[in-house]
Amino acid sequence: MTESDVTRDGVKGARPGREAVTGEQAGRRRRRRGRGEKAMVPDAEFSSYYGKPILNKPTWKPLDIAGYLYLGGLAGASSLLAAGAQATSRPGLARTAKLGASGAISLSLAALVHDLGRPARFINMLRVFKPTSPMNLGSWLLAGYAPLTMAAAAADVTGRYRVAGATATVGAAALGPAVATYTAVLISDTAVPSWHEGYRELPFVFAGSGATAAAGLALACAPVRESGPARRMAALGAALELGSFQLMKRRMGLAAEPYGLGKPRGLLRAAEALTAGGAALAACAGRESVAGGRARLLAAGAALLSGSAALRFGVFHAGVASAEDPRYTVVPQRERLEAGERSGRSDVL
Amino acid sequence: MTDDTGNLLFGPQPDVAGAAGYRGAPPRMGFFTDTSVCIGCKACEVACKEWNAIPEDGLELTGMSYDNTQGLGASTWRHVAFIEQRKPLGGQEPGVGHEDVDVFAAAGQLGTSPSSPDPGTTVAEVGSAPAGAPAGAISPVAPDGRTELRWLMSSDVCKHCTHAACLDVCPTGSLFRTEFGTVVVQEDICNGCGYCVPACPYGVIDQRPDDGRAWKCTLCYDRLGVGMEPACAKACPTDSIQFGPLDELRDRAAVGVARLHAAGVTDARLYGEDPGDGVGGDGAFFLLLDEPEVYGLPPDPVVTTRDMPDMWRHAVAAAASLAGLAALSFVRRPR
Ligand code: SF4
Ligand code: SF4
Numbered sequence: 001m002t003e004s005d006v007t008r009d010g011v012k013g014a015r016p017g018r019e020a021v022t023g024e025q026a027g028r029r030r031r032r033r034g035r036g037e038k039a040m041v042p043d044a045e046f047s048s049y050y051g052k053p054i055l056n057k058p059t060w061k062p063l064d065i066a067g068y069l070y071l072g073g074l075a076g077a078s079s080l081l082a083a084g085a086q087a088t089s090r091p092g093l094a095r096t097a098k099l100g101a102s103g104a105i106s107l108s109l110a111a112l113v114h115d116l117g118r119p120a121r122f123i124n125m126l127r128v129f130k131p132t133s134p135m136n137l138g139s140w141l142l143a144g145y146a147p148l149t150m151a152a153a154a155a156d157v158t159g160r161y162r163v164a165g166a167t168a169t170v171g172a173a174a175l176g177p178a179v180a181t182y183t184a185v186l187i188s189d190t191a192v193p194s195w196h197e198g199y200r201e202l203p204f205v206f207a208g209s210g211a212t213a214a215a216g217l218a219l220a221c222a223p224v225r226e227s228g229p230a231r232r233m234a235a236l237g238a239a240l241e242l243g244s245f246q247l248m249k250r251r252m253g254l255a256a257e258p259y260g261l262g263k264p265r266g267l268l269r270a271a272e273a274l275t276a277g278g279a280a281l282a283a284c285a286g287r288e289s290v291a292g293g294r295a296r297l298l299a300a301g302a303a304l305l306s307g308s309a310a311l312r313f314g315v316f317h318a319g320v321a322s323a324e325d326p327r328y329t330v331v332p333q334r335e336r337l338e339a340g341e342r343s344g345r346s347d348v349l
Numbered sequence: 350m351t352d353d354t355g356n357l358l359f360g361p362q363p364d365v366a367g368a369a370g371y372r373g374a375p376p377r378m379g380f381f382t383d384t385s386v387c388i389g390c391k392a393c394e395v396a397c398k399e400w401n402a403i404p405e406d407g408l409e410l411t412g413m414s415y416d417n418t419q420g421l422g423a424s425t426w427r428h429v430a431f432i433e434q435r436k437p438l439g440g441q442e443p444g445v446g447h448e449d450v451d452v453f454a455a456a457g458q459l460g461t462s463p464s465s466p467d468p469g470t471t472v473a474e475v476g477s478a479p480a481g482a483p484a485g486a487i488s489p490v491a492p493d494g495r496t497e498l499r500w501l502m503s504s505d506v507c508k509h510c511t512h513a514a515c516l517d518v519c520p521t522g523s524l525f526r527t528e529f530g531t532v533v534v535q536e537d538i539c540n541g542c543g544y545c546v547p548a549c550p551y552g553v554i555d556q557r558p559d560d561g562r563a564w565k566c567t568l569c570y571d572r573l574g575v576g577m578e579p580a581c582a583k584a585c586p587t588d589s590i591q592f593g594p595l596d597e598l599r600d601r602a603a604v605g606v607a608r609l610h611a612a613g614v615t616d617a618r619l620y621g622e623d624p625g626d627g628v629g630g631d632g633a634f635f636l637l638l639d640e641p642e643v644y645g646l647p648p649d650p651v652v653t654t655r656d657m658p659d660m661w662r663h664a665v666a667a668a669a670s671l672a673g674l675a676a677l678s679f680v681r682r683p684r
Contacts, residue, residue, distance in 0.1 A: 049430060049645030050413045052420055058547040059556040080675035088679055117541015117561020124521040124540045132358070132654055135544050136520035177668035184667070185660045189518060189653050190547040196653055199660045203667030211674055233678040240674065323547060330642045333649035340649075 073210025211237025220301025
């Protein structure tokens with residue numbers, strides 16, 4: 001600001017581009033699109049405060065919270081597999097799923113506590129019962145669910161208290177679907193454009209992703225001859241996940257863009273390939289001899305597990321990116337206002 | 350956007366303290382920040398830091414404007430935005446043009462008239478006001494007599510929303526509604542889950558990295574409790590920050606904006622004063638001279654919890670389809 005001189009003929013020596021451009025040009029930042037990526041929505045002009053974000057971006061650590069989303073899905077769907085396997089007398093599948101559910105939910109709780117700024121105060125989550133807070137409801141849900149999975153796993157491994165174990169398995173299966181899908185509400189219930197705008201489809205994406213992860217774990221670890229349900233679950237879950245994710249991106253307008261840029265783009269491409277490939281491989285492996293099938297099921301399981309993880313990390317990072325760029329906050333709101341003004345909304349000045 | 354009056358998650362809510370369970374609460378208190386008189390002195394930022402003992406959070410030079418604070422955060426509860434624009438400001442006469450002044454002739458006249466005092470003179474005599482003291486034309490001048498450059502300054506703060514997303518999503522109950530209708534974090538309860546941070550549609554509340562907890566403006570809850578006004582409003586030398594009962598502030602703001610419109614400042618508008626907006630109106634609202642996004646404010650914020658019932662409906666449907674999907678996986682070919 002001090003390098004220029006004000007003379008009779010105007011300002012001399014001012015560095016170009018130092019003033020805040022307002023109106024039409026303001027806030028435009030040149031963005032590099034990935035190769036061959038088409039803009040889903042035409043670029044819109046908008047104003048901003050020196051390109052600064054409007055929102056404060058999530059302070060959550062990616063490994064903790066994306067991991068939490070992933071492990072919750074894995075656990076919830078595993079509990080369903082466990083109950084199904086128990087009911088249809090597939091002891092190997094049941095044990096894998098029970099151990100998977102209890103292990104995943106323990107890790108997910110550890111991740112949640114680790115992410116807190118004050119981990120010692122974790123128990124404050126249960127200080128109140130607050131229906132407007134998905135994290136509060138989720139904590140209560142996990143407080144009920146986690147012990148059930150552990151009881152189910154413990155009864156299975158020790159072979160004692162079979163009735164109690166079976167009851168716990170059924171109870172965990174009743175709560176499992178909620179554990180897998182509530183995390184979608186958790187992140188949608190924010191002002192982050194790429195999370196909030198997807199609140200209709202995201203629970204279905206997470207339900208599908210949880211199913212593929214649980215199926216992946218079962219395929220990799222359970223006996224081959226009991227893998228039928230997991231193979232079918234992989235196919236159904238992959239279809240649900242990929243289908244609703246496409247639908248979500250189509251419906252959410254500009255907020256879908258961060259899913260196709262930078263790091264999220266790579267993660268989500270990988271998720272698509274791994275999930276679809278894993279499900280296909282699992283389906284094929286089922287038709288072959290048991291010996292060759294083992295290795296294939298292992299590969300399919302690994303692909304499904306990592307595909308589901310990649311999806312959660314992709315969704316997480318896309319949300320953070322959408323909070324960091326004022327464009328995703330301003331443009332849709334501006335459009336909404338203008339549409340409202342045209343239809344004669346009186347409360348807009 | 351439906352205006353569901355009576356719905357606690359959204360829409361106008363005339364008695365916020367009452368809805369939060371207070372009986373016989375004092376009137377709702379708030380801020381009216383009239384940015385048209387802000388001079389960007391940052392007294393509010395300093396007063397806030399001092400009173401609330403907020404730690405230093407970086408001494409950076411941004412190079413983008415006189416604004417080195419950049420935005421609200423865990424350790425910045427007032428933020429003065431500076432915007433430099435090529436836009437005329439109605440009726441302002443800075444009087445900085447001196448093209449027609451011959452400095453040598455002026456120097457020759459030193460000490461000969463009250464408007465060009467002797468170098469030794471420091472104070473003009475009482476009653477001998479220099480007649481044409483602020484001489485010179487406006488520079489540069491548009492045909493309608495306005496300057497072509499303007500600075501906008503605005504002191505931003507937590508909006509103390511009628512429907513505060515931060516408060517709604519806080520899982521511990523650390524964020525609560527006070528009897529004054531304001532929104533405050535209880536630092537001894539917050540466990541630093543960070544949920545309030547992305548929930549706020551204005552980017553106000555944030556987590557302090559070293560401390561782990563979330564912090565934001567309390568509207569000086571401690572001062573209000575003993576009948577004092579918040580530190581920033583107290584320090585503001587131009588009364589750009591006005592504190593008082595919200596109803597009174599709204600009346601005052603309506604008069605102010607009408608006066609500016611009459612003076613030809615057609616850009617003047619109120620932001621956040623409308624109880625019918627997406628957050629049910631702000632407890633701290635503003636008079637702005639340009640679009641909100643120019644100041645770094647969202648043009649049409651909506652409290653995220655408005656969609657909460659719909660979110661849970663979709664989650665329940667998704668949970669049911671997951672259960673159905675699992676059942677379907679077991680129906681065929683039991684071995
Ligand atoms: S949502 Fe944001 S602006 Fe509203 S009260 Fe909470 S922190 Fe303040
Ligand atoms: S960080 Fe603290 S104030 Fe914010 S939602 Fe979590 S517990 Fe509540």
